[in-house]
Amino acid sequence: MRAPGARPGEAEVHVLWLNAGLSCDGESVALTAATQPSVEELALGALPGLPRLALHWPLLDYASGPQLGPDDFTEWFRRAERGELEPFVLVVEGSVPNEAIKEEGYWSGFGNDPETGQPITTSEWLDRLAPLATAVVAAGTCAAYGGIHAMQGNPTGAMGVPDYLGHGWRSKAGVPIVCVPGCPVQPDNLSETFVYLLYQLTGQAPMIPLDDNLRPAWLFGETVHEGCHRAGYYEQGEFAATHGSDRCLVKVGCWGPVVRCNVPKRGWINGVGGCPNVGGICIACTMPGFPDRFMPFMDEPAGLQGTPPAGGLYGRLVRTLRGIALHNVEEEPEWRRRGDELTSGYEPAWRKGSGHG
Numbered sequence: 285m286r287a288p289g290a291r292p293g294e295a296e297v298h299v300l301w302l303n304a305g306l307s308c309d310g311e312s313v314a315l316t317a318a319t320q321p322s323v324e325e326l327a328l329g330a331l332p333g334l335p336r337l338a339l340h341w342p343l344l345d346y347a348s349g350p351q352l353g354p355d356d357f358t359e360w361f362r363r364a365e366r367g368e369l370e371p372f373v374l375v376v377e378g379s380v381p382n383e384a385i386k387e388e389g390y391w392s393g394f395g396n397d398p399e400t401g402q403p404i405t406t407s408e409w410l411d412r413l414a415p416l417a418t419a420v421v422a423a424g425t426c427a428a429y430g431g432i433h434a435m436q437g438n439p440t441g442a443m444g445v446p447d448y449l450g451h452g453w454r455s456k457a458g459v460p461i462v463c464v465p466g467c468p469v470q471p472d473n474l475s476e477t478f479v480y481l482l483y484q485l486t487g488q489a490p491m492i493p494l495d496d497n498l499r500p501a502w503l504f505g506e507t508v509h510e511g512c513h514r515a516g517y518y519e520q521g522e523f524a525a526t527h528g529s530d531r532c533l534v535k536v537g538c539w540g541p542v543v544r545c546n547v548p549k550r551g552w553i554n555g556v557g558g559c560p561n562v563g564g565i566c567i568a569c570t571m572p573g574f575p576d577r578f579m580p581f582m583d584e585p586a587g588l589q590g591t592p593p594a595g596g597l598y599g600r601l602v603r604t605l606r607g608i609a610l611h612n613v614e615e616e617p618e619w620r621r622r623g624d625e626l627t628s629g630y631e632p633a634w635r636k637g638s639g640h641g
Contacts, residue, residue, distance in 0.1 A: 297338065297482060299340060300413065300417075301375045302376050303342055303377040305406050305427060306391070315423075320476060321476075323475070326339075345357055345360075361394075372418060373419045377423050379427060379434050380407055380427075381442050382623070385441045394409055414449055417455050418459070419485075420449070420459075421481070422463045423464055424464070425465040425570060426442075429574070431444075431574065435576050439630045443621060445463075446498060448622060451498070460494055461498050462500065466545070467574070470546070473503050476503070480492050505544070506544070507542065508560065511547075517532040518541075523535040533563075543570060543613075544571065548560050567581050573612070573617065576617050
């Protein structure tokens, strides 16, 4: 079905948005704030030379309606599974729970199987659709690396899409998994990634450039610190001792020197806002090691506690930390992986043999 006002024969790229993972739907909400380009511009084909996006997204699907019942929306996913949608991009929002460790029931699902009447789990949808997708986009840190739901002690065995499909996975078009992290994702980072993929799919751009953690390289090539307006104070050794200061925030918990994120430069909505721009510390939400490798939040980053903020000495020590920490924080915790055993360190409150009913 074409978008309102679409011309017969006009090219469309279908986007199947699977928000069945463990998430807060933050990426869906964030995308509504995109301005460069906006969701409307993508859906209505307002960008010259590019096909329009046919969005099958829980927040917006112009091709579905209540008159056809609640299963009308999921029918698009079944059509893709039957090979009736070409091309399509699969967007995954939320981390992927490990159903192999669930003895009964399931962790998360999306729609019911019409043959069995049983829920279709998130991992089942990935198994069905990923091999047929032209590209797979992991939207937000939960989908990219596991995020909050995959932290130590979680009972779900949650992981990111690359952990589930494999970091070396390629789509049928040879495109790696594209991870656009953030908690939530910066709106324009996600919409701009869609634009690049459209250029690539139409033969107007080369393979999307990704870094070692599958992030768009042009969006995540620099650290928060490199784009922060407070960086001059850092170089001068002037550090905030409390929140509310206009000085560098490292000593009150900012991880900006080692975090790859463009929010200080790009802002949040239409160039305005962004964590350090409005006095907030960077808690590293775009990084594979988030949140485990960056807690406790609001504390001075590990390795710098007790160091006096004396001139250039502290700045040199932070630069040393950056070199040491970059490698460590760019890695996910080892328990975020597939398998039939829960390795996150979760201990049930009620154990067998404890005497409790």
